[in-house]
Amino acid sequence: MSDPISVADPEHARALYEPLTQSVRRLVDLTIRSEADDDAVRRAHRLVDEAAALLGSRVAPGSFGIRSDAAGRPMPWGNVAIGVRNAIAPPLDVHRDSDGRATADLVLGAPYEGPPGQVHGGVCALVLDHVLGATAHHRHQTAFTGTLTIRYVRPTWLGALRAEAWIDREEGSKTYAVGHLLGPDGEVTAQAEGVFIRPRSAR
Amino acid sequence: MSDPISVADPEHARALYEPLTQSVRRLVDLTIRSEADDDAVRRAHRLVDEAAALLGSRVAPGSFGIRSDAAGRPMPWGNVAIGVRNAIAPPLDVHRDSDGRATADLVLGAPYEGPPGQVHGGVCALVLDHVLGATAHHRHQTAFTGTLTIRYVRPTWLGALRAEAWIDREEGSKTYAVGHLLGPDGEVTAQAEGVFIRPRSAR
Numbered sequence: 061m062s063d064p065i066s067v068a069d070p071e072h073a074r075a076l077y078e079p080l081t082q083s084v085r086r087l088v089d090l091t092i093r094s095e096a097d098d099d100a101v102r103r104a105h106r107l108v109d110e111a112a113a114l115l116g117s118r119v120a121p122g123s124f125g126i127r128s129d130a131a132g133r134p135m136p137w138g139n140v141a142i143g144v145r146n147a148i149a150p151p152l153d154v155h156r157d158s159d160g161r162a163t164a165d166l167v168l169g170a171p172y173e174g175p176p177g178q179v180h181g182g183v184c185a186l187v188l189d190h191v192l193g194a195t196a197h198h199r200h201q202t203a204f205t206g207t208l209t210i211r212y213v214r215p216t217w218l219g220a221l222r223a224e225a226w227i228d229r230e231e232g233s234k235t236y237a238v239g240h241l242l243g244p245d246g247e248v249t250a251q252a253e254g255v256f257i258r259p260r261s262a263r
Numbered sequence: 264m265s266d267p268i269s270v271a272d273p274e275h276a277r278a279l280y281e282p283l284t285q286s287v288r289r290l291v292d293l294t295i296r297s298e299a300d301d302d303a304v305r306r307a308h309r310l311v312d313e314a315a316a317l318l319g320s321r322v323a324p325g326s327f328g329i330r331s332d333a334a335g336r337p338m339p340w341g342n343v344a345i346g347v348r349n350a351i352a353p354p355l356d357v358h359r360d361s362d363g364r365a366t367a368d369l370v371l372g373a374p375y376e377g378p379p380g381q382v383h384g385g386v387c388a389l390v391l392d393h394v395l396g397a398t399a400h401h402r403h404q405t406a407f408t409g410t411l412t413i414r415y416v417r418p419t420w421l422g423a424l425r426a427e428a429w430i431d432r433e434e435g436s437k438t439y440a441v442g443h444l445l446g447p448d449g450e451v452t453a454q455a456e457g458v459f460i461r462p463r464s465a466r
Contacts, residue, residue, distance in 0.1 A: 090319050115297035115304065148351045174342060181392045210388075
């Protein structure tokens with residue numbers, strides 16, 4: 061099989077797939093909230109299957125993985141938190157300071173619901189895991205989560221959120237990170253502590 | 264606005280929406296893994312937008328919430344872990360014993376990836392949060408996560424997984440639950456402890 065298009069020409073692939081992913085993200089939301097009449101839902105279903113058949117005409121085996129572009133920059137496009145081709149991802153746009161501090165603003169709507177009107181506690185954990193983990197990234201290498209503890213101090217309402225994380229201390233390959241999730245009103249809704257481990261290849 | 268169809272006739276709505284959700288789930292996967300030619304991707308994109316327009320012809324405001332059927336049974340169809348209308352949800356099919364023990368078998372593919380070939384640590388947390396939380400459910404009422412701690416003991420490879428949780432002890436409105444995630448080979452990949460709190464209305 062020839063090189064996947066996304067490796068051969070990342071800019072072209074991003075222009076092709078990022079808007080598609082945004083449309084699929086919208087479709088996920090509408091599949092939950094639609095109250096269209098039966099006929100419209102059935103027609104929509106057929107269109108989704110047609111779209112899947114087109115996309116499925118050629119498929120990479122396995123998962124997307126973390127491919128690199130020609131310059132060696134990682135392209136984690138399938139990643140469930142940040143992947144530009146993953147419609148599950150909000151996606152998180154994590155900003156990382158030179159001192160390792162990481163921040164992400166995001167909006168979570170109906171597809172991320174747990175208790176009525178609230179973000180699922182597990183989704184809060186997913187966001188915090190990723191943003192705390194980002195503090196431990198060195199030279200674009202992934203850090204694996206060792207331990208993660210989340211304290212849910214008040215409901216996290218669906219809407220605009222901010223996740224913030226910073227390094228408490230580093231010991232060898234381990235980064236001890238702390239952080240929190242801020243709700244739409246700016247109050248802390250969940251606090252997190254995590255230990256993240258860089259594999260040997262990344263040190 | 265009249266009652267949403269999903270409340271008026273749950274069986275009818277499930278027959279309509281569950282297969283659609285499965286198709287959208289497949290579309291999410293293919294949007295990540297497709298290597299179709301540009302023209303096929305652009306045509307798929309147009310079909311997705313057409314499907315979204317049909318579903319969007321009538322939309323419930325806000326999130327799905329937890330609606331109830333005529334018999335008062337909860338329908339958490341939008342839930343990000345178990346919702347039959349949420350294409351993000353694997354979905355988890357949680358079995359709960361009379362003693363509160365909860366189990367779920369699931370298959371996680373490309374859309375749940377973090378490190379290459381592995382389930383994202385945050386997705387492990389989402390699954391464990393939900394299954395541990397299920398031990399604390401009384402009379403179908405949601406229990407809110409108070410604290411959740413996950414220890415990642417080895418990589419969780421994408422594939423067939425099992426989540427198991429049981430009650431360590433209960434104190435008033437609090438359930439102290441423990442559990443783990445088992446990888447495709449049956450080894451424990453992540454261990455979890457959680458405190459789940461039932462709201463006053465559920466006691």
